Amino acid sequence: MNRNHAVAATKMSQLLLMQLRPRLFSTTSHFASRSSIMGPSKIPMDTTIGTARVLAMHARNWSAHASDLGTNKKEDNDQKAPWEAYEADTSIDMKKHHKPVTWNDKIAFGIVQALKYPTHFYFQKKHIHHAVLLETVAAVPGMVGGMLLHAKSLRRFEQSGGWIKALLEEAENERMHLMTFIDVYRPKWHERALVFAVQGVFFNAYFLAYLASPKLAHRITGYLEEEAVNSYTEFLNDLEKGVMEDMPAPAIAIDYWCLPQNSTMKDVVRVIRADEAHHRDLNHYASDIQCGGHELKEYPAPIGYH
Template identity: 40%
Template sequence: MLRTSITRLPVRQVAIGALRVRAIASSATPHPATTIQNTISEVNVVPHHIQERDRRGIATSSSPLTRVDAVSTVPTMQGDWVLFHPVYTREEIKAVEVLHREAKTVSDKLAYGLVKFARWGYDFLSGYKHKPIPADAKMTLQQLRKEGYLLDEQGWLNRILFLESIAGVPGMWLVRNAFIIKVDMSDRSAPYRIHTCLEEAENERMHLMTFMSLRQPSLFFRAMILGAQGVFYNLFFFAYMISPKTCHRFVGHLEEEAVVTYTRCIQEMEAGRIPEWSDMPAPQIAIDYWRLPSDSKMLDVIYAVRSDETTHRFVNHSLANLNTNADVNPFAMREPDMHVKGKQIEFKRDESERYVQESHDIMVQRRKEVKEEKLSP
């Protein structure tokens, strides 16, 4: 029964069109975290005849075609030009909990051990110590930073930029891998994981673009990131060839650490220990991407980013519980809301089975409703 329901039954339905099913599921159960954003924002494009031009007659910053910097490829347009992604309510971003999945098998312990080692190196490079502040300490903010108890805003930004530069690597590699397997036709389940992995990679990219709008990294910092990405990409390549489940578990534990990092950042901001960000307006790219109110602050952005990392934590731990050679992607049709992903660290395989069946039932019911609407006079 398990193999039939999660492995074979939904495959044909997913192949018909997972994106269409997502739209159907969203209309049946409207929720900000599962609704495809179809609203097209008003696009402001500078008319060609009034664009600024340099001495060679080439359009500069006001050209809709010219890339001004690395923050946005469409600098004069506003709106959401990206893939499906959740948009959170105020209640959802507060529903996130710091959770940890206990490693039980040898592969799980290996994945968790590698994450802890990477975390140690990451903390060392970013100068992060997270020393507990003594209860009777009467030091100023500057003294706390000097003694290594706190990071300043540049320290947090360096840490976040490095984290987000590395975090997008697994998703992009998985997309490439799934595409190759699809062409080879050796793994029927791989195509249905592509869009989830691609959404995750683009989501991490948008995190990076958001924080890069606050600071352009130095040449040395960029070189360090390129080296780290190159090493991580190749290691992940060989590891995934050996054990895909271990790789998904590794990413799940990695996202656990990301949730911890952003939770601590939120705590520091709410305690007034990062005053440089207290009243800083949210970058426009973040307002567009997460549909934030126009008066949102940097704290709202950090909350949204943490919610995204919680999604990645939940999805990867859930995928690690499946048979990667046969089971379909349970999140190809829809995703649980943050009240589930924020408080539950994973779906067990039987929970994924039920979730796939629920998605299938929603699709069938919606198709019946559409058919009845067409037949009604």
């Protein structure tokens, strides 16, 4: 019985192969026209072997072309930094202060002042240590605001007026500040633990504050950036007075801010302070828009303010 089944299976296989052989192994394509199309090497394109040879030839040519493109692209990348670079605008007013008038302003100012004194007491004249903790916190508001505006734009099927990009640009800029100082100083384990705790608390608190009142959240960030400008001014003063030893600027800072090769930490602090001043103005501007009863999308965001 098993032998009969095997014989029957064999016959069915042979019959099926006879039916499919003309379609699978024919040298003439059923989809090609009757006239032969000649390839670049005078090979008939309407045959399976001819098509395969032409495709192989094109593949070799494309591989050589891609290799040349890759070489040229590598040469271009060697001349450019792997991140976006720009020249900082250091002419911005460093002493500008938004005087708290409304209750919204006074609450925001009070929150920032309450946060300022413990950090100053903890770090005192350890400017680089202070800068590392400051930048791990300063990079949070832009990311939270940009994320929530992004979600709002998706829900409402509307544009943001460029504010999503502006806030994410701010967050990335603050992160590059941190990467610069990390190249100079590596935090100890207890400082890393402090950063972990502070960032966790601040991220969630700012997230809830932005959901409740974006104008309050932006005003808080504006005052935080004012304090950042003041902190970097003290940092720069100590470098200029010789209280702190100046040092060569990290390579990451030279590439990111397009600084001269002989730049020092004083030059780095100047451009970072200018960045913080721009962030200060951007967030106060955002809060002013919303305090006036408008939405951010109604006013174009200052993108590319660097």
